[in-house]
Structure formats: structure tokens, C-alpha cells
Amino acid sequence: MEEAQTKLRFSSPKHSRNKFDDENISTESSVEQIRVEDAISVIIDEFNKEIESDPDIPVLKRDEHTMFLWKGLRHLGISYECLDASRPWLCYWILHSMEILEETIPIMTAKEIAKFLGKCQCSTGGFAGGPGQVAHLAPTYAAVNALCILSQVTDEALNVINRETLYEYLLRMRTDDGAFLMHEGGEVDIRGTYCAASVAKLTNLCTKELFKDTPQWLARCQTYEGGFSGAPGLEAHGGYSFCGIAALLILNATKHFDIKALLRWTVNRQMKYEGGFQGRTNKLVDGCYSFWQGGALPLIHMVLCAEEDPAVSANSWLFDTSALQEYLLICCQHPNGGLIDKPGKTRDYYHTCYCLSGLSVAQHFTSGHLYHTKVVGSPKNAVRSIHPVFNIGVEAVVKAKSYFSHQVPVHKDNGKTS
Amino acid sequence: MHGRLKVRTTAEQQEAKRKEREKKQKIYTAATQRTFQKRENKEYDEEALKITGEILSVNPDFYSLWNFRKEIFLHFKDVKPTEELNKLFEEELYFLESCLKVNPKSYGTWHHRCFVMTTMPIPDWTRELQLCNKFLEYDERNFHCWDYRRFVVKTSNVPAKDEFDFTTAKIASNFSNYSSWHYRSKLLPQLYPDSHHSSGVQEDILLQEFETVQNAFFTDPNDQSSWFYHRWLLGRGCRKLDIDSVYISRHKSCILVTFTKTLLISRENSINLVINGKDVEGEWLNQKQQAKYSTFWISFCNNFWCSS
Numbered sequence: 001m002e003e004a005q006t007k008l009r010f011s012s013p014k015h016s017r018n019k020f021d022d023e024n025i026s027t028e029s030s031v032e033q034i035r036v037e038d039a040i041s042v043i044i045d046e047f048n049k050e051i052e053s054d055p056d057i058p059v060l061k062r063d064e065h066t067m068f069l070w071k072g073l074r075h076l077g078i079s080y081e082c083l084d085a086s087r088p089w090l091c092y093w094i095l096h097s098m099e100i101l102e103e104t105i106p107i108m109t110a111k112e113i114a115k116f117l118g119k120c121q122c123s124t125g126g127f128a129g130g131p132g133q134v135a136h137l138a139p140t141y142a143a144v145n146a147l148c149i150l151s152q153v154t155d156e157a158l159n160v161i162n163r164e165t166l167y168e169y170l171l172r173m174r175t176d177d178g179a180f181l182m183h184e185g186g187e188v189d190i191r192g193t194y195c196a197a198s199v200a201k202l203t204n205l206c207t208k209e210l211f212k213d214t215p216q217w218l219a220r221c222q223t224y225e226g227g228f229s230g231a232p233g234l235e236a237h238g239g240y241s242f243c244g245i246a247a248l249l250i251l252n253a254t255k256h257f258d259i260k261a262l263l264r265w266t267v268n269r270q271m272k273y274e275g276g277f278q279g280r281t282n283k284l285v286d287g288c289y290s291f292w293q294g295g296a297l298p299l300i301h302m303v304l305c306a307e308e309d310p311a312v313s314a315n316s317w318l319f320d321t322s323a324l325q326e327y328l329l330i331c332c333q334h335p336n337g338g339l340i341d342k343p344g345k346t347r348d349y350y351h352t353c354y355c356l357s358g359l360s361v362a363q364h365f366t367s368g369h370l371y372h373t374k375v376v377g378s379p380k381n382a383v384r385s386i387h388p389v390f391n392i393g394v395e396a397v398v399k400a401k402s403y404f405s406h407q408v409p410v411h412k413d414n415g416k417t418s
Numbered sequence: 419m420h421g422r423l424k425v426r427t428t429a430e431q432q433e434a435k436r437k438e439r440e441k442k443q444k445i446y447t448a449a450t451q452r453t454f455q456k457r458e459n460k461e462y463d464e465e466a467l468k469i470t471g472e473i474l475s476v477n478p479d480f481y482s483l484w485n486f487r488k489e490i491f492l493h494f495k496d497v498k499p500t501e502e503l504n505k506l507f508e509e510e511l512y513f514l515e516s517c518l519k520v521n522p523k524s525y526g527t528w529h530h531r532c533f534v535m536t537t538m539p540i541p542d543w544t545r546e547l548q549l550c551n552k553f554l555e556y557d558e559r560n561f562h563c564w565d566y567r568r569f570v571v572k573t574s575n576v577p578a579k580d581e582f583d584f585t586t587a588k589i590a591s592n593f594s595n596y597s598s599w600h601y602r603s604k605l606l607p608q609l610y611p612d613s614h615h616s617s618g619v620q621e622d623i624l625l626q627e628f629e630t631v632q633n634a635f636f637t638d639p640n641d642q643s644s645w646f647y648h649r650w651l652l653g654r655g656c657r658k659l660d661i662d663s664v665y666i667s668r669h670k671s672c673i674l675v676t677f678t679k680t681l682l683i684s685r686e687n688s689i690n691l692v693i694n695g696k697d698v699e700g701e702w703l704n705q706k707q708q709a710k711y712s713t714f715w716i717s718f719c720n721n722f723w724c725s726s
Binding site: 084136187225258 | 593643
């Protein structure tokens with residue numbers, strides 16, 4: 001079901017009323033906020049002039065983004081020394097962006113990338129930031145996701161993953177209280193738990209011994225604000241909140257936390273004027289939180305539906321999906337391709353990936369048998385829908401799950417989580 | 419900036435750039451290969467520190483190299499005299515500071531600093547607290563630095579009162595900085611504990627805080643930070659599990675209880691019902707007649723009416 005184009009929020013004469021009012025008391029935070037709003041209001045004015053002659057805008061600059069992505073893919077391993085410990089991340093950010101934009105990946109390229117990711121896999125399990133480096137849960141997550149995306153092009157992709165050593169590696173990263181180290185000798189935070197849960201679920205390695213007490217540890221990360229923090233006792237944060245709820249959903253343990261408090265906190269992170277999301281209380285809008293916060297709303301929806309909450313909508317996520325699309329399309333597209341944090345910032349693959357992921361979430365609503373699409377701007381702006389728990393295409397998740405479902409679990413206790 | 423045209427470089431300039439890049443890349447690749455090799459051979463020496471240091475100073479996120487440096491320092495700990503060892507650790511702290519200036523949000527760098535401080539023979543914790551002050555001045559929302567501060571405070575037993583005063587000063591200079599308010603909410607229950615209160619803090623202190631936060635949102639009602647803190651003060655963010663209300667119906671032979679928080683009453687997590695000094699057993703179900711998490715619970719008891 002598709003909805004007819006409605007008037008843009010940015011074009012409403014009343015929109016400027018949504019600006020922040022510091023009541024003549026300025027603080028460092030309020031000065032920064034007003035600076036961002038001023039920059040955006042210039043862009044909105046220009047946009048409103050343009051739309052008079054071209055009613056099709058805003059348009060997703062598909063070709064420009066694709067060109068930018070291809071450029072990054074070809075240069076991988078040559079000129080990205082500064083991200084030398086995050087190379088599987090670059091593969092994932094670029095491949096996932098291409099997937100969302102429905103750009104076809106040639107079979108030879110897919111094989112080449114799969115082979116490269118294989119070189120990042122450590123003999124003792126897990127994937128490292130680059131060949132020869134130490135295994136780390138973040139690039140492990142990125143590599144597994146990238147391989148799942150590639151599995152739609154070549155069957156060799158999923159074959160790269162060594163499940164036996166991966167399972168041993170995940171067990172080694174586990175702490176006694178059910179949390180996960182990012183790498184041997186490294187820090188413990190909620191990212192580790194999400195990465196471990198995500199790869200274990202995709203490769204059919206979720207066991208009781210691997211995630212014993214993990215839901216309880218995750219629940220301790222929910223703060224009184226409602227969001228989740230990196231570790232118990234810290235401040236709530238958008239990226240960590242996503243990790244928290246996604247991990248709890250994977251582990252089928254959503255009883256362990258306060259869903260209403262998370263909903264309240266998350267929806268209030270959408271900015272009144274900009275339409276995008278901020279990561280923390282009183283911080284600035286950033287395009288990447290379109291996914292970390294916006295992508296948490298489908299997850300919250302799943303939990304509320306499972307609880308049969310009568311208040312959940314049957315045709316939209318619980319946030320202003322059009323406002324987010326306006327922010328992404330009008331304020332976050334770099335003219336030469338790639339997407340950005342906010343006006344004035346440079347483009348990069350991380351922001352391109354998470355802005356596009358957020359755009360996809362905002363366009364597509366699915367809940368049980370219900371399906372609803374709402375595309376802001378040209379109908380050609382519609383992108384592919386993603387699976388918000390893993391943040392890869394729905395087809396990629398299906399493919400990985402069916403591939404690994406035939407492989408026996410490799411653990412000792414033989415007891416799978418429910 | 420957007421829409422600005424890039425000035426075309428001449429072919430010559432491009433060629434020079436390419437060569438320069440190639441040269442840099444060669445050096446970089448050689449350096450990383452050399453460190454991996456040295457680690458493999460367990461060569462824990464000054465050269466290893468030097469090469470890993472060169473790479474880390476450009477890319478502090480290269481976590482594998484921090485692991486290698488840890489191994490080197492643990493080796494030094496076994497073989498070097500205390501004075502020399504402490505000096506090496508101090509140099510490591512200076513090096514870490516320069517890395518943090520390149521990237522103040524590098525997980526690996528802050529984590530390595532924790533390692534250095536807990537491993538070196540004579541750690542100077544006061545200096546670390548000052549370092550936190552400095553980095554929080556530069557970016558008062560840097561949660562890596564706030565985390566490190568908590569680590570310093572906990573490990574070196576900084577009095578909670580000092581930290582509380584620090585948040586007061588931080589809030590005075592920018593009341594929109596939510597990180598300071600959040601930290602304050604963690605300190606109050608330590609400083610003025612009261613287990614009877616839902617927020618765990620003494621009533622008179624809460625009232626003082628209420629006054630402070632009221633000033634903040636009277637000054638700027640659009641500011642999010644103070645409202646969040648206000649919500650915490652009122653105890654709405656962290657309700658204690660308690661019985662909200664109890665209703666007993668003789669007519670329907672049942673007892674209804676509502677709680678302040680959702681909970682699951684089960685065999686493992688049961689409720690003791692005592693009527694007239696007698697334990698009464700009964701099955702508990704929620705409003706949907708299910709044994710699932712809820713704030714509302716009903717028990718249809720068949721044996722307690724006759725006893726009352």
C-alpha cells in the first residue's frame with residue numbers, strides 16, 4: 001500500500017516555530033544548537049525556492065551515491081590506511097549501502113571481497129580489522145554481515161565463515177557476568193554483546209552457555225532516562241540503545257527491561273526542527289542516528305506487538321517518518337554523492353550507510369501481514385527494505401539463516417536458547 | 419562546502435601525489451609487517467615500542483598494536499628495575515595523551531591508559547583527574563572521558579563530595595550539559611543515602627536539588643537536560659518495586675494486587691499471603707489470565723474464606 005504525496009513539513013510556513021528558543025540565556029549547547037538550525041534554515045529556504053519550479057524534489061541522488069560507493073570499493077586496501085583496523089567495516093558499509101540502493105554487485109567483485117574477508121579471519125576464530133591483526137567483535141560483526149549480503153551473489157561467501165572457531169572465539173570473549181570483551185585484553189561494552197548475539201544468530205550458534213546471564217547484564221545497562229548505556233551506570237546513548245534492544249530481541253529476552261521507558265526516550269530524540277535524531281540528551285542532530293535511533297523503533301514495535309499492546313499503530317512506526325526522510329534527503333545528501341552527519345560535514349561511508357539504513361526504515365513499515373510504504377519526494381526515491389535487527393537486507397537474513405540451519409550446532413551442552 | 423567546484427590538479431601534480439602516496443604506503447606496510455613479525459617472535463624491545471608508536475600516533479584505533487604494547491610493558495615489568503620501569507610508563511602516559519589529542523574518542527587509547535595506570539609501580543592519580551578536567555573542558559560530552567573519570571575516581575578513592583562539587587561547577591558553567599547532571603544522579607545516592615526513598619537519596623537533599631533544577635528550567639524551559647534530571651529526582655525514572663493497592667473481594671473469592679513495576683509471579687518468584695496468621699496458597703494470574711509479566715495480579719483462593 002502506498003500513500004499519496006503530502007505537503008512537506010519543511011515547506012510549511014509554520015515550520016520555523018519549531019526552532020529552539022533559548023529564552024535569551026545562551027549556553028555552549030544552546031549556541032551550537034542554534035548554529036545548526038541556522039544552517040538548516042538556509043538550506044530549507046533554498047529548497048523552497050527550488051520546489052516551485054521542480055515539484056519532483058527532493059530526489060535521492062542514487063547515481064551520485066552509487067558512484068561514490070564504487071570508488072570506495074575499488075580503492076579498498078590502497079588508500080584507507082587511516083581505517084586500517086576497520087577494513088571489514090568499510091566492506092560492510094559500502095555493500096549494505098549498495099544493497100539498499102539496489103545496485104547489483106558483479107559476481108567477480110563479490111568473490112574478491114569474500115576472499116579478502118577470509119584473509120581477515122583469524123585461525124583462532126573471529127575476524128580482525130585487517131589481515132594479520134587480532135580478532136575483534138566489531139569487524140567480526142561487519143564481516144559476517146558483509147558475507148551475508150554477498151551470499152545473494154555467490155554461494156562462496158557464507159562458506160568463508162569458520163563456525164567452529166567462531167564459536168570458540170565468542171566463548172573466549174564472554175565475561176563471567178554474561179557481557180563480552182571487544183577483543184582479547186580489550187574493553188567491555190554493550191557493542192560487544194550485540195555483535196556477538198548478531199553473528200551467533202545469523203550463523204546458528206546461539207546457545208545457552210554462550211548467552212547465560214547476558215539478558216540480565218543488558219538490562220542493567222538501561223538507565224533511568226530509558227535508553228541504554230555502554231555499560232551499567234553510564235549515560236544513555238543512541239548507538240548503545242540500539243545494541244541493547246536488538247541484542248535482547250535476538251536472545252528472546254525482551255521481558256527483562258522497561259519497553260515504555262525506552263520508547264519514551266527514543267521518540268524524544270527526534271529533533272523538532274531538523275527532523276533527524278540526536279544521539280543523547282541535549283546533543284546535536286546527526287544523520288547516523290537515523291538508523292541507531294530510528295532503527296530502534298521497528299524493534300520497539302516488535303516488542304509491543306508481542307505484548308499485544310493496543311496502542312501500537314497498524315501503518316506506521318512510532319515516530320515522524322516523513323520528517324526524518326525530509327532531513328535525510330534535503331540536508332544530508334552530498335552533491336557529489338555520499339551522505340553526511342549534518343550540513344557542513346564531510347561525506348564518509350559510515351554516514352552513507354547509516355543515513356540510507358535510516359531512510360529505508362522510515363519508508364517501509366512491516367508488522368505481521370501489514371505492509372505500508374511512505375516515500376517522501378519522488379516515488380523513485382523508494383529504496384530496498386532492511387532487517388532492522390541485523391541491518392542487512394531481509395533477503396540476506398533469510399539466505400544466511402537457511403544456509404546455516406542445516407549445519408549442526410558446534411557447542412558442548414547441545415542446549416539451544418528458546 | 420557543498421556545491422563548490424574542485425580545482426583540477428594537473429597531471430603532473432597528480433603523478434607526484436601518487437608517488438608520494440605509494441611511498442607512504444610502502445613505509446606503512448613495512449612497519450606493520452615488521453611489528454606483526456616482532457610480536458610473533460616475542461621481541462619485546464625499544465624498537466617494537468618505536469614502530470608501534472609511529473603507527474598508533476597516526477591511527478590510534480589500531481587496537482592490535484595496543485595489545486602488543488601491553489605485552490611489551492608486562493615483559494618490562496618482569497625485567498626492569500622499578501625506577502626505570504616507572505619512567506617508561508610515564509613516557510607511555512605522555513604518548514597516550516598525544517594520541518588522545520589526535521582522536522579523543524578512541525576506545526583503544528583510553529583502555530590502554532587504564533592498563534598503564536593499574537600496572538605502573540607509582541601511579542599519579544591526581545594528574546589523571548586533571549587530565550580528565552582538561553579533556554572535559556575541550557569536549558564536555560565526551561563519554562569516553564567521563565568513563566575514564568569514573569575509573570580514576572573508583573580506583574583512587576576520590577571522595578564523592580569532590581566529584582559532586584565538580585558537577586556543581588560544570589553545571590554552573592553550562593546547565594545544558596546533560597552528562598554532568600547524569601553523573602550527579604549517580605553521586606547523590608552515594609553521598610546522601612536513604613534506602614526508604616525511591617531514588618535512594620535523603621529527602622532534604624532532594625529538595626535542595628529540586629530548587630537547583632527548578633532554576634535551570636525556569637531559566638530555559640526548552641532545555642532537555644534539566645527535565646530529565648527533574649524526572650529522576652521525582653523518582654519516576656527508577657521506581658522501587660512496591661505494592662500499589664490491594665483489593666479483596668469476598669463475593670468473588672479473590673484478591674487483586676497492583677504493583678509499581680511489572681513483575682512475574684511464579685513458583686520461583688512467589689508471594690507470601692498471610693491471612694490471620696495463616697499462610698494461604700493460591701495461583702496468581704495477570705489481567706489476561708496469563709502467567710506473564712504485568713503490574714496487575716489476581717489470585718482466586720479457595721481456602722482462605724473459611725479460615726477468616
